[in-house]
Amino acid sequence: MNPLATPSLPELWDRLFGTQPDPDLWVVLATLVAALAAVLPHAVWRVSRNAVTIAHEGGHGLVALLTGRTLTGIRLHSDTSGLTVSRGKPHGLGMILTAAAGYTAPPLLGLGGAALLAAGHITALLWLATALLLVMLVMIRNAYGVLTVLVTGGLFLAVSWLTGAQVQAAFAYAVVWFLLLGGVRPAFELQAKRRRGNAGDSDADQLSRLTNVPPALWLFLFHAVSLCSLIGGTRWLLDL
Template identity: 75%
Template sequence: MDITSAGELWERVTGSQPDPALWLVIATAAAALAAVAPRPLWQVTRNAVTIAHEGGHGLVALLTGRRLDGIRLHSDTSGLTVSRGRPTGAGMILTAAAGYTAPSLLGLGGAWLLAAGHITALLWGATALLGAMLVMIRNAYGVLTVLLSGALFFCVSWLTGPEVQAAFAYGVVWFLLLGGVRPVFELQAKRRRYGRRGIPLGRMGEGGAPDSDADQLSRLTRVPAGLWIFFFHAVSLSSLIGGGRWLLGL
C-alpha cells in the first residue's frame, strides 16, 4: 500500500474499492466451504470461529455494563469468557446469547461492507477488533492465536494489492457465514447424544450440555434450551442467506 500522508491513509481506509470478479467471489466461497466441511480441517479452522464467539461474549458484556475479567482460548478450539455483574437480567442474557450468534452476525456485517465496496475498511476494522480483544486474553495460546490473526489482517491490508485484499476479505466473510452455522448443529447433536445419558459436557466449545450457552440461557429465561438452539439456527442460516446474496450481488 503506497500511502504518503495521514489524509491519504484515511481516504484509502474509508473509501470504496472496485468489486471483484464474480469468479473470485465464487472461488472464495468454495475455499471457505472447504475449510469448514471436512472434519480434520475444521478442527483447526474452528479456532477462528471460537475467537469470534468469545469476542462476541466479551463485547456484549462490555456494552451492557458488565465487567470483563478476561477471555481464554484453548488449543482444542474451546474458549471461556468471564465477566462480572448481575447474575441475572438483560445484560447477562444478551451476553450469553452473543456467542453462537457472533460469527454469523460479524459475517453479515462484513458482507454488507464488501457489498458497499469497503474492502480495506473491513480489513482494518478486523485488525482493530483483534487488537482490542488481545488486551483481554488471559492465556498464552489465546495471545498467540489472536496476535497471529491480527498480524495476518494487518499484513494483507498494508502489504498486498487490491486483488489479494479482495480475495482475502471475501474468503474471511464467507468463512464466518459458513463457519457460524456448523457449531450450532454440533451443539444440538452433542446435547442430543449425551443429554439423554445425563452426562455433563462442560462449557461452550467443549460441547456443553448443562453448561452450554443454550442451557445457561434456559436457566436465565426459563425458555427451553431447544428454543434457544432454534434461535441460534435462525440467526446463522438467515445471516448466511442474506450475506451470501450481498456477496454475490443478488
C-alpha cells in the same frame, strides 16, 4: 499506489473510508469454495474452528461491555473451546444478552462484513477486524489465546497494509464467507452434543436457566440467526 510505501494522511483516509472495486465473480466464487473447504472437512475444521471461537468469545466480551458488565478475561484453548468471564448481576437482561452473543456473533459479523463488501469498503473491513482483534488481545488471559489472536491479527494487518487491491479483496471475501458458513456449523454441533447429553453447561442451557425458556428454543434462535445471516450475506456477496 505501492503498498510498501508510507502513505500520507489523505491517502490513509481515502484507503479507510473510500471504496474499492468489486472483485471479479470468479474470485467471489473461488473464495466461497475455499471457505467451504475450511468448514466442511472435519480434519480442517478442527483447526479453522479456532477463528470461529475468537469471534464467539469476542461476541460474549463485547456484549458484556456494552451492557455494563465488567469483562475480566477471555481464554482460548487448543481444543477450540473458549471461556469469557465477566462480573455483574448473575441475572437480568445484560447477562442474557451476553450469554446469547456467543453463537450469534460469527454469523452476524459475517453479515456485517458482507454489507461492507457490498458497499465496496474492503480495506475498511480489514482494518476494522484488525482493530477488534487488537482490543480483544488486551483481554486474553492465556498463552494459546494470545498466540492465536496475534497470528490472526497479524495476518489481517499484513494483508491490509502490504498487499494490493486484488489480494485484499480475495482475502476479505474469503474471511466473510468463512464467518457466514462457519457460523452455521457450531449450532449443529451443539445440537448433536445436547442429544448425547454432553452439553449441560452450554450457552443454550445457561440461557434456559436465566430465562426459564427451554434450551431447544435458544438453539432454534442460534440456527435461525446463522441461517438467515448466511442467506442475507450470500445475496450481498453475489449481488443477487
